[in-house]
Amino acid sequence: MQGFSPDFQSDLDRLMRWRRDVRRFRTDAVDEATLARCLEAIRLAPSVGLSEPWRVLRIEDPALRQAALDNFRAANDAALSGYDGDRAQTYATLKLSGMAEAPVQLAVFCDESTDKGAGLGAGTMPEMRRYSVVAAVTQFWLAARAAGLGVGWVSILDPDRLARDLNVPPDWALVAWLCVGWPEAESETPELQQAGWEDRSDSLHIEVR
Amino acid sequence: MQGFSPDFQSDLDRLMRWRRDVRRFRTDAVDEATLARCLEAIRLAPSVGLSEPWRVLRIEDPALRQAALDNFRAANDAALSGYDGDRAQTYATLKLSGMAEAPVQLAVFCDESTDKGAGLGAGTMPEMRRYSVVAAVTQFWLAARAAGLGVGWVSILDPDRLARDLNVPPDWALVAWLCVGWPEAESETPELQQAGWEDRSDSLHIEVR
Numbered sequence: 001m002q003g004f005s006p007d008f009q010s011d012l013d014r015l016m017r018w019r020r021d022v023r024r025f026r027t028d029a030v031d032e033a034t035l036a037r038c039l040e041a042i043r044l045a046p047s048v049g050l051s052e053p054w055r056v057l058r059i060e061d062p063a064l065r066q067a068a069l070d071n072f073r074a075a076n077d078a079a080l081s082g083y084d085g086d087r088a089q090t091y092a093t094l095k096l097s098g099m100a101e102a103p104v105q106l107a108v109f110c111d112e113s114t115d116k117g118a119g120l121g122a123g124t125m126p127e128m129r130r131y132s133v134v135a136a137v138t139q140f141w142l143a144a145r146a147a148g149l150g151v152g153w154v155s156i157l158d159p160d161r162l163a164r165d166l167n168v169p170p171d172w173a174l175v176a177w178l179c180v181g182w183p184e185a186e187s188e189t190p191e192l193q194q195a196g197w198e199d200r201s202d203s204l205h206i207e208v209r
Numbered sequence: 210m211q212g213f214s215p216d217f218q219s220d221l222d223r224l225m226r227w228r229r230d231v232r233r234f235r236t237d238a239v240d241e242a243t244l245a246r247c248l249e250a251i252r253l254a255p256s257v258g259l260s261e262p263w264r265v266l267r268i269e270d271p272a273l274r275q276a277a278l279d280n281f282r283a284a285n286d287a288a289l290s291g292y293d294g295d296r297a298q299t300y301a302t303l304k305l306s307g308m309a310e311a312p313v314q315l316a317v318f319c320d321e322s323t324d325k326g327a328g329l330g331a332g333t334m335p336e337m338r339r340y341s342v343v344a345a346v347t348q349f350w351l352a353a354r355a356a357g358l359g360v361g362w363v364s365i366l367d368p369d370r371l372a373r374d375l376n377v378p379p380d381w382a383l384v385a386w387l388c389v390g391w392p393e394a395e396s397e398t399p400e401l402q403q404a405g406w407e408d409r410s411d412s413l414h415i416e417v418r
Contacts, residue, residue: 016254123287
């Protein structure tokens with residue numbers, strides 16, 4: 001067996017512990033070689049039937065970035081208006097995206113109509129195509145963090161409006177907007193926990209049947 | 210910064226290259242300490258709003274395992290009948306699950322109605338809860354592979370029938386059936402590629418906008 005050392009396994013655990021969703025980025029550029037190496041983790045991800053349904057757009061056009069930021073702000077304002085009292089006060093203090101600062105921003109879609117893989121594994125669960133894209137994002141996230149980069153996944157967006165603004169094919173479903181760059185700070189504690197919004201559980205419950 | 214060495218980054222890349230969806234398992238038991246260490250990767254996964262919507266059942270009851278295997282066989286027969294000619298012939302030769310052999314089998318659900326996280330980040334994209342569960346499965350997969358374990362994600366299942374057979378709450382959505390055990394063999398090449406079903410792409414295309 002081509003094995004992995006105990007040191008590697010322990011560092012992989014440390015990476016997962018330290019990953020974080022990053023929303024506070026420095027504005028200095030990410031070098032292209034580092035970024036390309038991390039993006040390779042998308043290509044290596046599992047995909048249902050080897051369908052590789054991920055479609056990755058790198059958004060550089062200032063007008064498109066502004067449209068996405070406006071989209072986020074509208075969705076975030078709407079979300080805030082759904083909370084009352086202390087929850088609303090806390091929500092208003094949260095920084096939930098680095099879209100105004102992150103030097104690299106990726107819009108990641110799933111091509112729901114790809115022929116690749118001939119539909120294998122997606123007959124009863126067609127959502128497996130989107131799940132494959134999520135697996136790819138997760139692998140990218142880990143690879144980027146291992147390189148010291150920060151990644152933030154923004155989901156407070158109207159996906160239909162974003163798809164229109166980016167003029168993507170009708171069968172592409174938004175899976176993730178990713179902000180990528182060097183993080184301002186590091187922490188083992190999720191930012192939502194630091195802000196008093198929600199706590200991470202201390203243990204995983206597994207029910208045996 | 211609490212960094213990760215170039216050796217670690219290179220081994221992480223090697224892990225992703227070597228991961229595979231495993232469908233051929235030895236039947237010897239997995240030791241509980243190793244399994245528990247790998248399952249910790251689920252707890253450490255990113256989740257929208259820290260909602261931690263993953264619900265993990267470990268299926269040991271032979272009758273429940275048989276019901277799931279029957280479910281797979283029915284869905285797989287139906288899938289086969291949707292292919293013609295060469296595709297059908299190739300499909301019939303594929304081994305698409307290790308459910309008859311894998312010593313550990315997990316049914317992983319998403320609790321769509323969890324209060325945890327108070328809905329943060331899931332207003333416009335409620336599917337983010339399922340995506341959080343997919344991220345957890347992906348992290349478990351990598352941790353298990355790093356420990357030498359094989360993982361196979363079975364999606365050729367009728368999810369409603371499985372939910373009924375397992376008698377889970379109505380708001381739980383099936384995300385994955387996972388087979389876990391020691392793999393019979395290792396390969397860098399996806400089994401579907403070896404079987405001539407589909408090829409992995411050589412490069413990732415990223416469109417700049």
